Amino acid sequence: MSIKTGKQYLENLNRLSPEVWLNGARIKGKLSDHIAFCGLIQSQASLYDMQSEEQYRDKMTYTSPDTGDLVGLSFLHPTSKEDLRRRRDMMTLWADRHHGFLGRSPDYMNTALMAFSGAAELLSGINPQFAENLKNYYVYCRENDITLSHGFIQSKISRLSALLGNGNESSAARVNEITQDGYVVSGAFLLNTQGATAEELLIYPQPPITLDTVNPYAFFFAVPSNLKGIKFICRENSIKSSSRFDYPLSSRYEEMDTLVILDQVVVPHDRMFFYGDEELSESFFAKSNFHTHVSHQILCRYIAKTEFLIGVLECLAQSLDKSEDRSFIEKVSDVLVALETLKAFVIASEEQSSMDEWGIMVPNPKPLYAANAWYPKVYPRIVEAIQILGSSDLIMIPSEQDFNSPISPYLDKYLQGVDMDANSKVHLFRLAWELSLSAFGGRQTQYERFFFGSPDTLTERTYSNLSDREKYINIVKQWMTNK
């Protein structure tokens, strides 16, 4: 095989048919027909299709060193600045297609797996087989263009329970026993985004520390998402209908988040990438440069999304005859400055990239960590600019069906915009409403805000990655002793 088409993606999903629960009932039938998933699945499928389209193929794929097949460029281990730029171009094509609304477009997890597999040698330290497993798994995913989701985060309570209680009562994810068939794992992970619409699931908890030689909470593995014992429990669904007029964003881009349950799941031996070593768990995560590599992808997404938001602001202003208003110019200028900042961060990260010990070219993490600390504060302000500009027009939004009903003439007469008919204006304002005031928009804002953790987590990570305390103290101290 090689790059997947959208059609293949759909078929794979429907064949897998994972155990997905929504609103107290297990979903029967094809996911790709279900209202809560069909729009997203189509959007994802269209991304996969792009890879085969002539205008994009060269920019989005490369030749597999193993098979000679074309494979997705986001799997590429970069070994030069030029590779980083190629990766950026490819990721930008996808981001420009979904305008940044898919936090989990396939390049996100492809990049994650690329990062982890690039550092696989580190795993040989405890067991060469682990390194081999991870490298094989990477090749498997790359050659089959596998769609991945991941479970990294557990509830605070779960992690706490492992520290306090005895193992059996703890709700933290752990290996309960190791059998011939594999590792038997139970646990639950929060905010498994797109879990239900992925083919495989990567599990990599942050393990509670134990006094045992072998820490049963420390592991990293991957399994198919329909493996026995895996259940996806969906959150509140924010899709009301498939109408692209009424719900232009959620009908296309609503990524379901799930609580993924592992109930005595048997992880095959060749799918375990390490086990038992909490220190390795931490150092492997750090040395794989996961945060740095995926942040490079995220920046491409941020840029596409910010450009789209600027477009929405400009369209709203036009329809309200406010394009030249000082308060509009002020607001949109702030967003334009934010866009330049994002672009500068991505360029700086590439220009100052450096080779890691395994020959992977790693973008400079500093501008990327700066972006991660900063954009979660900026995004809500852009959304607020849309709210303030849109004002009460964002509330009075009738539906597609209203325009197809006897009352349509009243709408046509009373809801028109400046040089814009009522239907177009309502469509535009429904878009702005979804972005800024709907449940879909609320989840997007919250998602961007907490993409990489709470403000406190981000502050700590930012300081520890950007600080150079001694250097700056010395600048001042030396200067003060000058005469």
Next chain:
Amino acid sequence: MSIKTGKQYLENLNRLSPEVWLNGARIKGKLSDHIAFCGLIQSQASLYDMQSEEQYRDKMTYTSPDTGDLVGLSFLHPTSKEDLRRRRDMMTLWADRHHGFLGRSPDYMNTALMAFSGAAELLSGINPQFAENLKNYYVYCRENDITLSHGFIQSKISRLSALLGNGNESSAARVNEITQDGYVVSGAFLLNTQGATAEELLIYPQPPITLDTVNPYAFFFAVPSNLKGIKFICRENSIKSSSRFDYPLSSRYEEMDTLVILDQVVVPHDRMFFYGDEELSESFFAKSNFHTHVSHQILCRYIAKTEFLIGVLECLAQSLDKSEDRSFIEKVSDVLVALETLKAFVIASEEQSSMDEWGIMVPNPKPLYAANAWYPKVYPRIVEAIQILGSSDLIMIPSEQDFNSPISPYLDKYLQGVDMDANSKVHLFRLAWELSLSAFGGRQTQYERFFFGSPDTLTERTYSNLSDREKYINIVKQWMTNK
């Protein structure tokens, strides 16, 4: 008659059966059974019921000077500071019941009508009958405890069309002709909140200026909401189900906004309060102290709502074991300061009240205008504090049905809070989600932000009401000439 019960309110609404359109179809059957209205109607009914309950009756009613019946205290024309305090106490009882989520609890429009009728004499200037009509209408509403909505705002485009086009093509609301039966009016008003669930409709446009002696855009009248030619077109409905667990706020407090259409509506002569005079339109509005009186009501609502939001913040912190975290204390302290500010504004407005020319005691408008300018900036920050505190726990919210399903044990195990079972925690976080991230919450935030107009409008109104330019310039100039 006299004070209404909840049951009477329901019966009146169902008997009136106004023409309401939702999603392209006219609503058939009882509004009080319809999912988009039943929760709100019950909440309103419970407010009306309070008036008759023994523990509240004395504080919520007074004896009608005309009939000796008990009537609602928000209709009272205050003539002393004590009256203002009684009004405040009464309005606070209602606000504490709906926790400030009803922007149009009945006291809002009762207060508006009280304000207008108090200045009725001013209308005698053009026609004593107008003054008489308004006073009679006030008595009618007070004695029958009528539920009112209002249409004041038209689209910018409509108002512009009147200035530019000739009258026939304009979409601005206007009197087209005057017949024996009354004034024939066409037009449309935006954001008619609770229009569908009110018994009567007050219409008072801000008229475009014309060169005609009789300005056909200048009028003020009231009509029953089921009068021929009146149509209510609903906005996007944000109620998904009546589950109080899943949607604790929208299932109770979702106030539908409508575009209200007047299509050749015939306004009876005795329901017209003035006609044709654009200057009177402006001066009557100003001299009635509408903004001042309703702002007194609004402050009571703000206080109740802010207290509720503080409660939500405290509950969230408790369930997350963050009650003593510095970042929580900082955020909630800001809200506590805001609450003291609101309370101080209301007290100051009463203590510095003064009598108007018709013997009505008017609260000092300055603290009220300050509140109107300030709270729309504060409310979104409180909501943001909830978002930041709630973090990703606000996203992973399963539903009531999940808790009644086979997967319930997983939820019980993995979603519990600190000293809080999973069901209670999810219930709490669904409340916080509705407040801060759902379409209901989005509309609430937007509503508070634009309650009295756009930021630009508010700035202008604030400056013109609070400024005392010459006084402050003189303080500095005089001081500078001192030696």
Next chain:
Amino acid sequence: MSIKTGKQYLENLNRLSPEVWLNGARIKGKLSDHIAFCGLIQSQASLYDMQSEEQYRDKMTYTSPDTGDLVGLSFLHPTSKEDLRRRRDMMTLWADRHHGFLGRSPDYMNTALMAFSGAAELLSGINPQFAENLKNYYVYCRENDITLSHGFIQSKISRLSALLGNGNESSAARVNEITQDGYVVSGAFLLNTQGATAEELLIYPQPPITLDTVNPYAFFFAVPSNLKGIKFICRENSIKSSSRFDYPLSSRYEEMDTLVILDQVVVPHDRMFFYGDEELSESFFAKSNFHTHVSHQILCRYIAKTEFLIGVLECLAQSLDKSEDRSFIEKVSDVLVALETLKAFVIASEEQSSMDEWGIMVPNPKPLYAANAWYPKVYPRIVEAIQILGSSDLIMIPSEQDFNSPISPYLDKYLQGVDMDANSKVHLFRLAWELSLSAFGGRQTQYERFFFGSPDTLTERTYSNLSDREKYINIVKQWMTNK
């Protein structure tokens, strides 16, 4: 005696001649002639003179219950709301004279002493003589219109040294021995504002906790500022000349802050108000309602200062032809709202005052604590508004002497404002510069920001005084259980 005149104040100061160090040298000669003090002393003198002026006397004084003499109203123990309003009127007269620039106009410490003496009975618990001493001292100050300063704050290091080291090495203020002549005290207090220009010094440290029965760090006393062993060490002086044109504010209002040293000072027995009891130290401070009473005074000052700042903003806008600019209106409107907030806080604190256990009418502390938490954040924003409005015109400010020199014609031609000659414009901009960009302005901003402690201290105090955690949690919990 009774109320003091300005002349008497000067004579007292010059007779006392305390030990004041500035720039490495002890000040010789009359303080009232020294450039660093003369302007302030004149301003203070003018405040004292007001008390005897016919237009103010009735509002600023009352008849001493002990002597029948007229004494200053800020010494009055309020026993009714009316008394609180009289106190406010009196304090407003002084604040309007110095426009809020004197953080230590005499009413501040008069109010503090009023608060402490009102709770004197509490001191009888450990020794009736202590209560007697404090009451006598209050009468002494009131009848002689004594000018007071205070030392409450020590460096963190000093307090820490007491906790860690043994007593002898500690630098915390302590009683070293008790002799027939009195208590022998050593220590140092920071930010003793106007210490050099006061007649008496109140010392009340926050004592480090010890295991001893008698805590040598716990005491409260008052002494004349020229007592042997007391030294005032001045900070950087920000007065450059007495030119009222060049330095309109600092030439009048620069309050010197000092580090006050107590080096084996002998405090007479009748001037010690308690000793040895760290718990009493804390409870007496709290129960005296010191913070509440002085905050009432501070609010009067805040209001006067904010009005002056509004005047400056308006004058600047006028001279730059920006009075109608939207960005100016926006900024000044925010300040006008802040002014209304201050006014509402003071009224609310009086209207909701209540009697304490000793018959003193205490303003409601909640709006006052809210003000204390909030104004330190607001003041720097007002100053910033002046900076932004004034722009580069705040930099290009020649001096009085330039206007009296051969180059004066160039200034007249090139530095004029809109409808304003160059001399007046430069004078105005020098005022704005002093307020917002000079060392005087810097100290004022810092002083307002830290008036009652660091942001962290304020947050803690705000939460502990305004929070009503259980009440708000119950509102939400009860509501959630309703159906």
Next chain:
Amino acid sequence: MSIKTGKQYLENLNRLSPEVWLNGARIKGKLSDHIAFCGLIQSQASLYDMQSEEQYRDKMTYTSPDTGDLVGLSFLHPTSKEDLRRRRDMMTLWADRHHGFLGRSPDYMNTALMAFSGAAELLSGINPQFAENLKNYYVYCRENDITLSHGFIQSKISRLSALLGNGNESSAARVNEITQDGYVVSGAFLLNTQGATAEELLIYPQPPITLDTVNPYAFFFAVPSNLKGIKFICRENSIKSSSRFDYPLSSRYEEMDTLVILDQVVVPHDRMFFYGDEELSESFFAKSNFHTHVSHQILCRYIAKTEFLIGVLECLAQSLDKSEDRSFIEKVSDVLVALETLKAFVIASEEQSSMDEWGIMVPNPKPLYAANAWYPKVYPRIVEAIQILGSSDLIMIPSEQDFNSPISPYLDKYLQGVDMDANSKVHLFRLAWELSLSAFGGRQTQYERFFFGSPDTLTERTYSNLSDREKYINIVKQWMTNK
């Protein structure tokens, strides 16, 4: 000649002896001995000296194409990305020496002249001699390492007077007549920074528009600063003494701003670069890419200054034992993110540079305009972070003389920091005080805030340079039509 030494710079200044007025008197004697100038002149001299020092020479100079002499690298016309990087390295060396406090270190005007001269051909359109003059002048300055200042800005009133009044009464800068000796010019320019300490003066007003064929307000020239009729009138001087302990910043870096007067100054014909054409005035300014080239220099300065401010924050925290406090970490992290942003902007501007029509490599203006719009808002927040961290310790700052006086032991005992003696702590806090609360600091903050104009000007320039309205509107419109 070639690169200048510090000594030569001093000699040149003293030989020129321009007409400088301070405090109503003309300065006599050597500027380099005058308290208001000596520190700055020494700092500038040290910059010039660096060019000849072996460790810097190669990085700071290049070989003149005309003379083969070493000349300053900031004069280099860049023709490649590599040249831009060399320029950045050179400018960073100077910025790291003065830590960004010199807004007018010589590279600023060198860069400006480089930009103008690079576009000189454009001037041939009206007169080939003008182009020749400018090119010759550039060579003259480069070969002699001339220190330049500039006058671009006039008062609003002056420019207005030209539009309204007749020419004779206007105070706008204009050519009054053209004689054999040259152009006779009168006028005045604001905020001529370092004018008194420069050798030459560039004058380039933004001309008021006239109806005349030859606009007398439109011109661009350069003259020696001691030319007859040129007078420099100084603003308020904020240097109190040359003590590096007491005034560590102002004693080194206080750049005097002046009002420069041209009173019938005769500009030689070969020093006029164009005359009479208001359209050329605007287009030449734009096409020279002045803003872009100097912004590249400014970013190097911003980076050095921000690093110094981070050092100050870290030193303060250390001395107060707050290095691990969450509120400190939060604040300094924001500044670290700002630093990464600045660095990313400079890299992005270079990486995306492009060749202009005259073969000059121009940095991408977009990140530079973004920086210009953004840093003026950031700098005051960093200064505020210093104020908040430093708290009241920033007020209680005795002087060097106090430490050399009998009271020194008290300071040593009571003013020490954490692991820091009192003298060092006071020195550090005097630095922080100068930065954030003194007149020097006030002017620095105001200077950064208004470096390239008022907020309104910046917003307009930002939007016009960053906006791509049609592109973004089309993104949204196209997307909306997709099914």
